[in-house]
Amino acid sequence: MQATDHHPHIRRAETGKLMTGAEMLLECLAREGVECFFGYPGGVTIPFYDALYSHHIRHVLVRHEENAVFAAEGWARATGKVGVCCATSGPGATNLLTGLVDALMDSIPLVAITGQVHSKLIGSDAFQEADTFGITRPATKHNFMVKSIAELPQIVHEAFFLAASGRPGPVLVDIPKDVFQARGHYTPVDTIHLPGYKLFTEGHAGQIRRAAQLVLEAERPMVYAGGGIILGNASAELTEFCELADSPAVCTLMALGALSVNHPSYISMPGMHGSYAANMAMSECDLLIALGTRFDDRVTGSLPTFARHARVIHVDIDPAEVGKNRNPDIPIVGDVKRVLSKMMKVMHELKAEIAPEAAAKKTEVRQKWWKQVRSWKEERPYDRARSATEIRPQHLMDTIDKLSGGQAIVCSDVGQHQMWAAQLIGFNEPRLWINSGGLGAMGFGVPSAMGAQMARPDKLVFAIAGDGGFQMSIPELATIVSQSLPIKIIVMNNGYLGMVRQWQTLFYNNRLSSVVLEGFPDAEKLASAYGFAGRTVEKPEELEDALRTAINYPGPYLLNVKVTPDENVYPMVPAGGAIFDMVFAPETPAVVSA
Template sequence: MSNLMSGAKMLLECLVREGVDCFFGYPGGVTLPLYDAMYDHHIRHVLVRHEENACFAAEGYARATGKVGVCCATSGPGATNLITRLVDSLMDSIPIVAITGQVTSKLIGSDAFQEADTFGITRSCTKHNFMVKNVADLPQIVHEAFYIASSGRPGPVLVDIPKDVFQAQGHYTPVTSIHLPGYKVFTEGHTGQIKRAAQMIWDAERPWVYAGGGIIAAGASAELREFAELVDAPVVCTLMGLGGMPAMHPNFVSMPGMHGSYAANMGMSNCDVMIALGVRFDDRVTGRLSAFAPHAKVIHVDIDPAEVGKNRTPDLPIVGDVKRVLEKLNKLLTEMAPLRKAKRAAERQAWWSQVR
């Protein structure tokens, strides 16, 4: 059943339907219809003192809850004040939906008061962005924004809404399906590649696990621990991956890179097979790429196809959700374990004595 309501109220209904219980923002002229609509709505709004802090708070909310963080800013300077934090959430793969107000549709492109090309400015610092041109499109766009922000490699999505769309009346019908041609999320990983990875790992004498923020984003900490114990491999976690492996676990070494430990960096330099899980081979970890892990065959698992091979060409690429890939790898490795246990024990003892 549809209900006639303003675009502002429609937006609030959409947020509630997406599971939003609070959002962060700072009001301005073109977003006042949204703030007026909040008087009749139970959704919680946290008032900040600067738009950048709204986006920063949304990042923290997303990290702490695992849900999509939501922030709101007005047009022009309000929207541009979000940019730094949008870039941060894009680089750190944090799911955020940023809602920005825009001048009325008929004034777009006229250099109106507090007008900025928010849509153009944010193309490079968001996973995707939208401009709502008709109130009837609002529910579908909001639903797509949340789906894109939270699926695949998480990231920020911006929805730019002109003031007249906030004020326009329309029939709200909840969106129950989604169809995004050209947007496909690879989660399972290629079965053949995963089998090849299991063989490479068991054949390795000096395996090494290089885990990043993808472990945290995928909720794959338990699978990582099981994998490390099955293979008896040293594990290092990047800054974004810290917490993915308990610091007191016997297989955990430390953080790698320029701020990491000697043991972590020397181990990475001397391994023969590196299992890279949800990492981007950041320069703060690798240093000079040509000298990074020079003897290692690299297995790179990442949900974002653009990351695989971007900085270091892997010997075995696997595009998929690291949690699902590790589940399959662990199953294969468990089946192989009885055949390899004795040989592996001697190899690992020698490797661990070198690492420690």
């Protein structure tokens, strides 16, 4: 018997101890180091919740199962540990679906436990029965249905291993009610054997050497860092690599903070709403070093024109991503942290061999490239202009940026505010920017902030949402209050489903079909109905003070910020266009210098 790390007084169960399936599941969760999970009980999970009643693991009762997954994702994204959520059979399980796909798209380590009807009733259209195993198969990295208590511990540990290792992802374990209730002798699991689960970690030494050579030879190198850097805890290696390679770098939406916003190599986010400099540099580089990224359509725009002058090095842990959208010149399948370390070692060796004259010439060529990149940066920086009469969305994000100083956790919902936040709020380190990148699931911001704040009680956590996404999350205000989470909810309220409205304006003759969001509640009353503070701010001169009040308030705070309703996110690469063909704001709005 050994004491656990976090709960020294808790002792692990002995081998052979007789216990129920529910107790066994909790034992396995404890062994996996689970401190806290998110869920919603129901008929078939009552035996599990009964065992939980006297257990040390903390359970957070959310108000909708979808938010349990989002909260677990927030936890996982903020810590790098496996997030855990739980739902009952049937509707509970189907409500998890959006979050599972979200975690799959963004490669977030997650274990979802679902209850299932009694084994004898499976397939009989029993009350609250759904084919969870079938429905969630394409929504997970892998899923399991537990058939007996004997296989329960093995499956639970396999689920955690699968979720966290390789390219992380969500794993679901479906457990029938009778398995929770059954009694069996507990045997700790000591090995996991999944012969078909192929892990590629090291990278091909020859390819790494060739890549190192190319990096040193390149005249206009460009680092294209993706979410894999954060998932693989390779931020330090990335930083060192950019310095050693003397290369500018972009971080995708999933990688914001992987390279500090203050690092001289950092340009910005690339892609559909990326900066002019990032997109031009991607388009004009002669070597693209893609690290833990998947050449998403929102980054590349039209593939034939993407980085058309560049040779490509692609490092990814998932062999299926390499060559999926762009055939790399040097494919490297491996863990980006290890591959970068090895590549830098080779680069040091190769650098020592370069003659001083050649090195000087190289430096000269590189400086020309840097000069070009910097001039793009200066030519068209992001719009941070302010208006004297209205709060522009850019003004809001710029102020949050100023007040957070790159230190706060920002959990974003999906839409225009997400893009402005990604453009204008800087991050000094990884795991501060949390958003639904691949799936773009509205309603993600507030619940993911709950998970992030639970995981990082020391941190200032913003949940930034539009008035649309926020209204998908209102039930969770009760969870926030009951858990005393001091989240600062910032609603960027433009009265529209802004991103859809922007597309309708730009591409559908401004026919604003079903995007006007009327009837937004009074923020102050809404917050006070839930027992916390809130207000609405409309005047630009009041914004900063209102944000400061929210930040300094000792509890959750709802700040409803009324912004210019018809502002569009620019630059914009029209879907399917080349990323160097950006559309800019038609005119610079009336400016009050920041």
